[in-house]
Amino acid sequence: MNRRPLTKNGANRLREELQELKSKVRPRVIRAIAEAREHGDLRENAEYHAAREQQSFVEGRIAEIEGWLGSAEIIDPTAVAGGGRVVFGATVALEHLSTGAEVRYQIVGDVEADIGQGLISISSPLARALIGKEEGEAATVVAPEGEIEYEILSVEYV
Numbered sequence: 001m002n003r004r005p006l007t008k009n010g011a012n013r014l015r016e017e018l019q020e021l022k023s024k025v026r027p028r029v030i031r032a033i034a035e036a037r038e039h040g041d042l043r044e045n046a047e048y049h050a051a052r053e054q055q056s057f058v059e060g061r062i063a064e065i066e067g068w069l070g071s072a073e074i075i076d077p078t079a080v081a082g083g084g085r086v087v088f089g090a091t092v093a094l095e096h097l098s099t100g101a102e103v104r105y106q107i108v109g110d111v112e113a114d115i116g117q118g119l120i121s122i123s124s125p126l127a128r129a130l131i132g133k134e135e136g137e138a139a140t141v142v143a144p145e146g147e148i149e150y151e152i153l154s155v156e157y158v
Contacts, residue, residue: 036051094151
């Protein structure tokens with residue numbers, strides 16, 4: 001099986017979501033299905049069909065999370081010996097060389113990426129351009145609007 005990288009925090013968030021789905025959401029949906037069945041004819045029972053659709057979504061999400069966790073290689077960024085290099089799990093402060101804007105991202109697994117939270121996927125163009133580089137080096141990212149250059153201001157393993 002192909003192991004997919006996942007940070008320790010990302011794995012913990014997935015485990016929490018899985019626990020929530022199994023212990024709270026799934027029982028709630030099962031109760032909703034049971035209540036809807038009590039209303040009679042299931043062919044024209046919108047509540048029943050909505051509850052079954054929700055059950056399908058919940059079960060699919062549970063299977064998806066279990067699959068991710070089952071194939072994950074969980075990496076603790078604080079234990080990574082990156083030696084100042086950008087590696088999986090590293091948090092990188094960057095300066096956009098054209099605009100001077102500073103941004104900060106952590107390189108994480110595909111399933112935990114959330115650009116709004118500053119988490120970028122290891123397979124993203126930016127992360128691929130940064131991997132292996134060190135503080136003070138420049139990285140060029142090919143984007144739809146053209147090439148973008150960043151300077152690596154700092155690399156942390158937090």
